[in-house]
Amino acid sequence: MSAVLQDPQPKTPAGVVVTRTLAGQEQLLSPAALAFLADLHRRFDPIRQQRLQARIERQADFDAGALPGFRADTADLRNQQWRVAELPTALLDRRVEITGPTDPKMVINALNSGASCYMADFEDSTAPTWDNLLTGQRALGKAVAGTLDWMAPDGSKHYVLKPFEQQAVLIVRPRGWHLDEKHVLVDGAPMSASLFDLGLFAFHNARALAAKDRGPYFYLPKMQAMEEAALWEAVLTHIEATLGITDGQMKVTVLIETLPAVFEMDEILHALRKRIAGLNCGRWDYIFSYLKTFRRHRDRVLPERAQVTMTQPFLKTYSELLIHTCHRRGAHAMGGMAAQIPISGDEAANAKAMERVRADKLREVRAGHDGTWVAHPALIPMAREIFDTWMLGAHQQSVLRNDVHAKTDAELTEALLKPSLGTITRAGFENNVEVCVRYLAAWLDGNGCVPIHWLMEDAATAEISRTQLWQWLHAEPPLHLDDGTPVDGVLMERALIGLPGKFADRMQLPGAARIPEAIEMLVALTEKDTLEDFLTLPAYARID
Numbered sequence: 001m002s003a004v005l006q007d008p009q010p011k012t013p014a015g016v017v018v019t020r021t022l023a024g025q026e027q028l029l030s031p032a033a034l035a036f037l038a039d040l041h042r043r044f045d046p047i048r049q050q051r052l053q054a055r056i057e058r059q060a061d062f063d064a065g066a067l068p069g070f071r072a073d074t075a076d077l078r079n080q081q082w083r084v085a086e087l088p089t090a091l092l093d094r095r096v097e098i099t100g101p102t103d104p105k106m107v108i109n110a111l112n113s114g115a116s117c118y119m120a121d122f123e124d125s126t127a128p129t130w131d132n133l134l135t136g137q138r139a140l141g142k143a144v145a146g147t148l149d150w151m152a153p154d155g156s157k158h159y160v161l162k163p164f165e166q167q168a169v170l171i172v173r174p175r176g177w178h179l180d181e182k183h184v185l186v187d188g189a190p191m192s193a194s195l196f197d198l199g200l201f202a203f204h205n206a207r208a209l210a211a212k213d214r215g216p217y218f219y220l221p222k223m224q225a226m227e228e229a230a231l232w233e234a235v236l237t238h239i240e241a242t243l244g245i246t247d248g249q250m251k252v253t254v255l256i257e258t259l260p261a262v263f264e265m266d267e268i269l270h271a272l273r274k275r276i277a278g279l280n281c282g283r284w285d286y287i288f289s290y291l292k293t294f295r296r297h298r299d300r301v302l303p304e305r306a307q308v309t310m311t312q313p314f315l316k317t318y319s320e321l322l323i324h325t326c327h328r329r330g331a332h333a334m335g336g337m338a339a340q341i342p343i344s345g346d347e348a349a350n351a352k353a354m355e356r357v358r359a360d361k362l363r364e365v366r367a368g369h370d371g372t373w374v375a376h377p378a379l380i381p382m383a384r385e386i387f388d389t390w391m392l393g394a395h396q397q398s399v400l401r402n403d404v405h406a407k408t409d410a411e412l413t414e415a416l417l418k419p420s421l422g423t424i425t426r427a428g429f430e431n432n433v434e435v436c437v438r439y440l441a442a443w444l445d446g447n448g449c450v451p452i453h454w455l456m457e458d459a460a461t462a463e464i465s466r467t468q469l470w471q472w473l474h475a476e477p478p479l480h481l482d483d484g485t486p487v488d489g490v491l492m493e494r495a496l497i498g499l500p501g502k503f504a505d506r507m508q509l510p511g512a513a514r515i516p517e518a519i520e521m522l523v524a525l526t527e528k529d530t531l532e533d534f535l536t537l538p539a540y541a542r543i544d
């Protein structure tokens, strides 16, 4: 009888190369997992590339003066009566959602926080180093299995999960379609970061979550068109079939956080109708997208960041149209993130910041949102109290916002694109420079979310600062500050010269060692004739 020889080293599937190693990664990146990812890449990456090309062509039209608007070819779909599939029980009441990166301590704190849901974020708040991604996937896998714990490095606290029934409902946000995962090559090409993040999480956890009727659930970021939603639909349907999960079991919530997408909300809901649970007002990326779309439109330059609040007409209309569209179709209309976080050691400043969060949450619930986001656990009780007071049921889908329905497409379009009134001050300009440098330095150092002047800064908020600087410096005819100073290279140089004074606490800054590199990057990005599409694209080339 001949012995059956077993290969002691399981093989990496043909055509797949993993270019980095982290201790213990073989468990996550088993041959079966890699084969699953490679299959996703081969099936769907060609379509992703087409969608990315379509973005470039559309932007070229905007640069030439075209304006976004509702699509003529889908007017029937917008006018017809249809609804999305029934929402699962776990996603009926989403009044407070906490978001945050996926390191083990954050995951435990967020799941234990008392929020209704936790969005575990591989996107805006995660710098996608190999270490961060795999540590995050591992932490989420253990959280799903109920075995996640974490010991503070100094041994002072052991973090453990609360019982499952008391945990926030887990929702995972993969990175957007524009990003590659350069450490996994399939047939010589980097795979899509979206497919890597979602695919790997689903491969390891989908069956276990489906068995608990907990999805899996996902937040899908930064889409620009219904065709991109259709791509996600095809991916998710394929994953369900491959893993043997019921068709439509995996639910998604889509962030409406690009200007082109706000005109295709019905279309996006329709493309994902068997699995979509809601849309979310991702306001920070939305502002970034407004800036980016109108990079060459001198008449739509926004005022400095602090003046671009949700009461600006274009943002108010965006959130109201989102509420109307969702409720008409049976989906939840989620609010977004106020950037203020608790300020320790200054009671008066803290009270002011908390008042701003309170006003923001109150505006959302009164407008008809079904839930909101918080960046920090200390904000949960306030957000919950406001939604408990104003939202009597699990949601308020009965608030149809027929006032929005009464508007014509032309009226809505005008309001959604309306230029904003306001100014650019020296402080606003310098703040943009400081935020870019500090955030970039932290990101390059592996930290994707940092407090700066007691505001939460992540990839979306930093993009606003970066894009504003580029647009202001390239505007024709040139712009001026409110005091008459020209916005030009001299102003930029002065802001950079003034930076060291703002970095007196330099050694305590996240990513301090990478500040010179961040300055060099910012200068290159703002001097370039064309606006780089995403800050994270050139930055990603510099990590790992």
Ligand SMILES: CC(=O)SCCNC(=O)CCNC(=O)[C@H](O)C(C)(C)COP(=O)(O)OP(=O)(O)OC[C@H]1O[C@@H](n2cnc3c(N)ncnc32)[C@H](O)[C@@H]1OP(=O)(O)O
Pocket (backbone or CB within 6 Å): 098, 099, 100, 101, 105, 106, 107, 109, 110, 113, 121, 124, 125, 284, 285, 337, 341, 374, 375, 376, 377, 449, 450, 451, 455, 456, 457, 458, 460, 461
């Ligand atoms: C535009 C968008 O995309 S918004 C979505 C993406 N952005 C986010 O998700 C922001 C998430 N928030 C954060 O990362 C953090 O709150 C920060 C970086 C802004 C501030 O974090 P810190 O400086 O650690 O805050 P602070 O020291 O006050 O934290 C106190 C405790 O709360 C925990 N905590 C803070 N924020 C979170 C969070 N979002 N989720 C879970 N726990 C949190 C900390 O881990 C810390 O725990 P510990 O007491 O056990 O040590």
Ligand SMILES: O=CC(=O)O
Pocket (backbone or CB within 6 Å): 124, 255, 257, 281, 282, 283, 284, 285, 286, 336, 337, 460
């Ligand atoms: O992802 C959220 C946003 O505001 O951007």
Ligand SMILES: [Mg+2]
Pocket (backbone or CB within 6 Å): 124, 221, 255, 257, 282, 284, 285, 460
């Ligand atoms: Mg975003």
